[in-house]
Amino acid sequence: MSAYHVKAFGTEAPEADLKQMDIERRETTPKDVEIEILYCGVCHSDLHTARNDWGGTIYPAVPGHEIVGRVTKVGREVTKFKAGDLAAVGCMVDSCMTCESCKNDLEQYCLNGFTGTYNGKDKHSGIQTFGGYSEKVVVDEHFVLKVPDNLDLPGVAPLLCAGITTWSPLRHWKVGKGSKVAVVGLGGLGHMALKLAHALEAEVTLFSRTPGKAEDAKRLGADHVIISTEDAQMQSVKGKFDVIIDTVPYVHDVNPYVATLHHSGTLVLVGYLGDLTPMLNSAPMVIGRKAVAGSLIGGIAETQEMLDFCGEHHIVSDIEIIKMQDINKAYERMLKSDVKYRFVIDMASLKYKS
Numbered sequence: 001m002s003a004y005h006v007k008a009f010g011t012e013a014p015e016a017d018l019k020q021m022d023i024e025r026r027e028t029t030p031k032d033v034e035i036e037i038l039y040c041g042v043c044h045s046d047l048h049t050a051r052n053d054w055g056g057t058i059y060p061a062v063p064g065h066e067i068v069g070r071v072t073k074v075g076r077e078v079t080k081f082k083a084g085d086l087a088a089v090g091c092m093v094d095s096c097m098t099c100e101s102c103k104n105d106l107e108q109y110c111l112n113g114f115t116g117t118y119n120g121k122d123k124h125s126g127i128q129t130f131g132g133y134s135e136k137v138v139v140d141e142h143f144v145l146k147v148p149d150n151l152d153l154p155g156v157a158p159l160l161c162a163g164i165t166t167w168s169p170l171r172h173w174k175v176g177k178g179s180k181v182a183v184v185g186l187g188g189l190g191h192m193a194l195k196l197a198h199a200l201e202a203e204v205t206l207f208s209r210t211p212g213k214a215e216d217a218k219r220l221g222a223d224h225v226i227i228s229t230e231d232a233q234m235q236s237v238k239g240k241f242d243v244i245i246d247t248v249p250y251v252h253d254v255n256p257y258v259a260t261l262h263h264s265g266t267l268v269l270v271g272y273l274g275d276l277t278p279m280l281n282s283a284p285m286v287i288g289r290k291a292v293a294g295s296l297i298g299g300i301a302e303t304q305e306m307l308d309f310c311g312e313h314h315i316v317s318d319i320e321i322i323k324m325q326d327i328n329k330a331y332e333r334m335l336k337s338d339v340k341y342r343f344v345i346d347m348a349s350l351k352y353k354s
């Protein structure tokens, strides 16, 4: 199928820096929307993929799945968008659309596997998908979201992954007025979880390793902050929470957090993928009907619900805008938890000379 070239930033090996490169975008099919990317958020998953932390990265890899921009062209069958509209794309650009999950608005759990915005396989071109660290993206309109026009655009970008990944479990586990919710880790996902749980009128607690974040956490929506390395503080919240959203990206001991669940409560892992070390002790789970669960992003309809909710509640991400050329430094800072609380790339910088 015909294609054209756009500028992008990507990497050719796990240990290599990201650098400017050209990639192909397919010509718009009748159902496609072409978007000029204005801003793209920097998710920890971008770093995991660039460095092949999870295995399976296809190189060259172009990360970026928190995309906002303006529609430049639409295919003849597109009904939701026209040129000039604001538009957003998150972590998925396609799925089978026919399986039970897709029919139930759970494209993220597509039984035939959804197509990731990057490191997936483009159904049309057959080559891998490239993410939002680029000038333009071409996406089937079903996977393109509408952006509320009252929100600050760069701050909207992180809602497309950090926002929906925390919104979906909050909704699935029915968080509402009076729910006792805790969030583990104050990074990109964590700060959105605080804002969204607070807006849902839950009582919100942050678990953090980093004492310096307490004041910010309260500004972002936490009612309480617990320093997770302090035993006495951990003891003080034993048996308290209905839902815990754990955003920590690396292996860590989950057992101390299970102890802080109320009976019948659920701890939802959204960060770390892999074997837990130390292992999970089932005794507190059996004795207290507690659950340890996981959750992956959210469906397209749920993502639109979250964006509309953020429009109504004036919620955007707290961001630091960077130039595309600063992405390698941004990854190093993200590894040190030195970002408040999401980097967002101003894509106009891609036009600058590197």
Ligand code: NAP
Binding pocket: 042, 043, 044, 045, 046, 048, 161, 162, 165, 184, 185, 186, 187, 188, 189, 190, 207, 208, 209, 210, 213, 247, 248, 249, 250, 251, 252, 269, 270, 271, 272, 295, 296, 297, 334, 335, 337, 341
């Ligand atoms: P991030 O901005 O780097 O934040 C992670 C936070 O976790 C840090 O700010 C830190 O908070 C805490 N932390 C980091 N390393 C830790 C360690 N070794 N032990 C304990 N705490 C640690 O990352 P993010 O973008 O929010 O992403 C978080 C994770 O979610 C990543 O693994 C990402 O790949 C994953 N993710 C999953 C989905 C999904 O669908 N499930 C979607 C997007 C991202 P404190 O300093 O406050 O302790």
Ligand code: ZN
Binding pocket: 043, 044, 045, 046, 065, 091, 161, 162
């Ligand atoms: Zn992400």
